[in-house]
Amino acid sequence: MDKKVMIRREVKSLLQKMSQAMYRERSACIVSQLTGRNMWKVAKCMGVTKAIFPEVDTVPLIEQAWCDEKEIALPRVHMRTKTMAFYVVTSWDQLEETKYGLLEPVVSKCRRVDEQAMDLMIVPGVAFTRKGDRLGMGGGFYDRLLPAYRGTTVSLCFEEQLRRVLPTEDHDVKIDHVVVEGDESG
Ligand SMILES: Nc1nc2c(c(=O)[nH]1)N(C=O)[C@@H](CNc1ccc(C(=O)N[C@@H](CCC(=O)O)C(=O)O)cc1)CN2
Numbered sequence: 001m002d003k004k005v006m007i008r009r010e011v012k013s014l015l016q017k018m019s020q021a022m023y024r025e026r027s028a029c030i031v032s033q034l035t036g037r038n039m040w041k042v043a044k045c046m047g048v049t050k051a052i053f054p055e056v057d058t059v060p061l062i063e064q065a066w067c068d069e070k071e072i073a074l075p076r077v078h079m080r081t082k083t084m085a086f087y088v089v090t091s092w093d094q095l096e097e098t099k100y101g102l103l104e105p106v107v108s109k110c111r112r113v114d115e116q117a118m119d120l121m122i123v124p125g126v127a128f129t130r131k132g133d134r135l136g137m138g139g140g141f142y143d144r145l146l147p148a149y150r151g152t153t154v155s156l157c158f159e160e161q162l163r164r165v166l167p168t169e170d171h172d173v174k175i176d177h178v179v180v181e182g183d184e185s186g
């Protein structure tokens with residue numbers, strides 16, 4: 001079996017054991033590690049996805065951003081071109097479930113924001129290394145987006161998602177910071 005497919009399965013089955021309550025609690029803890037850091041404090045406009053299990057839950061992150069009066073933008077994917085466009089979201093009713101099981105902005109209710117205008121991109125993934133290698137869901141969306149992006153990138157990582165090594169390809173873009181569960185926040 002393809003190595004990437006195998007790792008995605010492994011990580012999912014490791015995290016599947018977690019209860020919903022635990023998932024929320026552990027995610028909130030990782031999010032607070034991020035919000036304690038300088039990169040969060042200085043960020044004015046951030047890109048983030050509505051997480052899908054086993055990704056770290058981003059609900060507390062989105063609500064903290066609203067609290068802190070930071071702009072938060074979510075992507076809408078274009079499957080045919082494998083590209084994404086980001087829209088500033090200010091309340092949950094601006095999101096809708098789309099055909100890929102994602103929760104995405106309703107274009108008519110939100111303002112489009114260019115990726116160049118964002119200063120912190122929270123990049124989703126299934127597995128990471130401390131060096132910033134990332135294995136995603138497999139669309140290659142972020143590998144296409146990130147070369148043109150100039151701001152900081154960060155990913156949120158449960159212990160079970162951390163790997164010593166991951167298979168990499170030439171097009172893969174490294175993440176600047178991986179916030180690993182349980183690490184000292186600096
Ligand atoms: N929570 C979350 N949202 C995210 C991402 C993510 O990793 N996590 N993405 C990160 O990139 C983008 C969406 N990535 C996706 C990747 C694959 C498929 C998917 O369903 N693929 C099908 C084939 C679809 C097709 O080509 O027609 C499949 O794998 O069977 C959907 C979304 C944007 N939103």
Ligand SMILES: Nc1ncnc2c1ncn2[C@@H]1O[C@H](COP(=O)(O)OP(=O)(O)OP(=O)(O)O)[C@@H](O)[C@H]1O
Binds near residue numbers: 124137138140142171
């Ligand atoms: N910059 C790129 N240009 C063209 N094709 C790309 C690029 N990046 C990735 N791809 C293609 O997209 C597919 C998925 O790539 P990959 O497995 O690296 O995705 P991923 O990083 O796991 O997913 P995602 O970025 O959506 O979270 C592969 O077929 C890959 O060749």
